[in-house]
């Protein structure tokens with residue numbers, strides 16, 4: 218098993234390498250780069266000449282868009298990245314790693330709370346739906362789950378904003394703090410409360426988007442387990458339906474659940490690009506979207522590598538958790 | 550044979566009379582079936598889920614006090630999306646105290662569903678006992694009507710008074726719990742005042758009883774660490790741990806190889822004597838029946854077509870299907886004792902014909918066979934069969950086979 222994990226890590230490194238090259242190439246080939254974006258207005262007004270622009274591009278390392286040129290700049294990015302230096306963000310004017318470490322926490326907060334809510338809501342509902350298969354409860358829950366999964370996040374966000382922030386006015390519309398309020402510097406608790414208040418809607422959106430999938434997943438796995446021979450054995454022993462469901466069946470359903478849920482953990486740091494943007498929450502997803510729109514190559518690279526590493530980590534954690542929860546997988 | 554005859558022959562075998570192999574449902578029909586099903590199912594489920602049912606409602610009298618279980622005209626149906634599957638369609642037989650009753654029949658004839666009905670374990674909600682009764686004489690001397698027994702009361706019968714051993718030892722144990730935990734559970738559940746320590750001792754004792762050399766080790770194993778034979782021993786040990794009155798063994802040896810099979814059967818017979826219980830032994834294997842059973846019940850397409858003592862069934866079979874089975878039984882010491890396949894197919898369980906179900910495969914059918922379902926005809930106190938040929942107490946001389954009709 219450790220061998221297997223080692224192989225997975227080696228494979229992951231190769232994949233990371235490939236991903237980085239591909240993203241670099243694609244971002245370099247974007248039609249308008251960072252300098253074009255920044256100078257377009259000035260050039261149009263005649264305040265800058267094309268030569269100025271070209272000089273700037275050279276300064277930022279964006280001048281040579283031929284393949285060998287890209288390869289060269291990629292290699293220089295790679296060597297510094299390998300030594301831990303992700304470079305300076307064009308847009309934010311700070312080291313990419315600084316920006317990342319500053320903004321992931323708010324994203325993680327939002328994602329982690331909705332993750333917990335999803336678990337607390339989705340799993341019990343999934344179990345109940347599977348136990349009462351084809352009942353009214355099952356159908357209702359399934360329909361809502363499907364709606365939640367199928368709705369685009371911006372639409373759901375807009376809907377909730379419209380209802381709760383604009384019509385009813387009981388929740389803030391956007392942002393992380395109330396701009397019009399001034400807090401005394403030591404009112405930490407009030408500030409925290411104000412922030413939490415702003416996070417209610419984004420967290421609701423993320424929870425609604427995710428809970429359906431988890432519920433379906435639980436339901437499907439429970440149904441499969443409930444139809445297996447050992448459940449019939451458990452019933453034949455005279456165990457009550459509750460013990461059969463929550464001990465014998467759920468303990469087995471826990472295997473795929475724990476495996477996939479633990480694999481999702483690292484991804485919680487990745488940010489929710491669309492939701493954060495709609496709610497103007499300064500999280501990592503929001504920052505990344507802005508950087509991407511502006512062609513901020515160091516940030517795009519840094520962020521995407523960060524995401525890729527999170528994904529790989531998730532896979533590894535999944536594998537390890539699988540060994541932990543399933544006694545059939547041997548740790549040798 | 551001319552070409553035309555050949556073609557006719559092919560047609561004959563393809564389109565068997567009275568049998569509807571293909572069923573095409575229109576959307577409308579499907580919806581109607583589905584609506585109808587949920588109505589029926591709801592009705593049955595409501596009845597079963599009642600709480601605080603007074604005991605008098607499910608107390609009954611045995612026909613014969615020597616029996617542990619009496620199936621009486623049992624009907625168990627599955628209400629599926631394509632129609633009603635009449636898996637058990639009027640089954641009547643007894644399981645006497647201390648005896649082994651073998652149930653044989655082709656795959657899909659309803660053997661398992663019969664036994665699951667007795668345990669109230671038919672897959673709900675689509676599977677329901679729709680008619681008939683199952684009387685059970687409990688250890689406390691009372692007789693219960695299983696079909697009317699409320700669910701919570703049934704929990705005290707399952708595993709304690711009636712235990713079950715399944716066909717697939719590989720999948721019948723929960724993969725995530727240790728053997729010990731799964732065994733202790735039964736004792737803790739059913740023995741009043743049992744402590745974990747006492748349960749553990751009982752489990753080890755049972756593992757020892759079923760001939761496991763190192764009970765301590767097996768107790769701490771997970772199921773996947775044991776071989777198929779060992780797991781089946783564990784299943785038997787688990788079934789025995791509350792000294793049940795009746796053990797239902799649903800093809801307990803089918804999944805095992807031949808030498809292990811013999812050991813497991815030996816073991817079953819052994820423990821039956823030790824606990825003085827009865828066994829309902831479901832199998833495909835006539836060799837197993839010959840060795841183990843006192844009585845035999847032969848099922849075909851959800852009904853019993855012949856039953857009797859082992860001697861009667863083996864030496865004096867009456868029903869053409871049973872005769873076919875006996876003839877196909879390998880003589881000598883061939884390893885594979887499974888039923889050979891008699892030519893043709895079992896009728897579609899959704900659209901059963903209203904005549905003898907065996908008609909399309911029977912080589913002795915007579916005119917009336919295509920008209921009505923034969924009644925059970927009694928030959929001795931124990932022996933009876935359902936075949937029109939038996940009406941005069943035995944066979945007519947069968948010159949009039951189907952071809953010559």
Ligand SMILES: Nc1ncnc2c1ncn2[C@@H]1O[C@H](COP(=O)(O)OP(=O)(O)OP(=O)(O)O)[C@@H](O)[C@H]1O
Pocket residue numbers: 627629634636654655656657658659660661662663672675676898
């Ligand atoms: N859950 C179910 N839903 C629908 N039909 C079912 C269900 N379980 C069993 N049946 C049907 O009931 C019939 C009898 O099944 P049963 O399992 O009793 O056969 P069996 O005699 O035990 O066969 P085998 O020797 O293969 O175990 C079959 O036609 C099967 O299709």
Ligand code: SF4
Pocket residue numbers: 868869870905906907908909911912913914915918923935936937938
């Ligand atoms: S009743 Fe007729 S068709 Fe059925 S088994 Fe007897 S002889 Fe054959």
Ligand SMILES: [Mg+2]
Pocket residue numbers: 660661662799
């Ligand atoms: Mg079966």
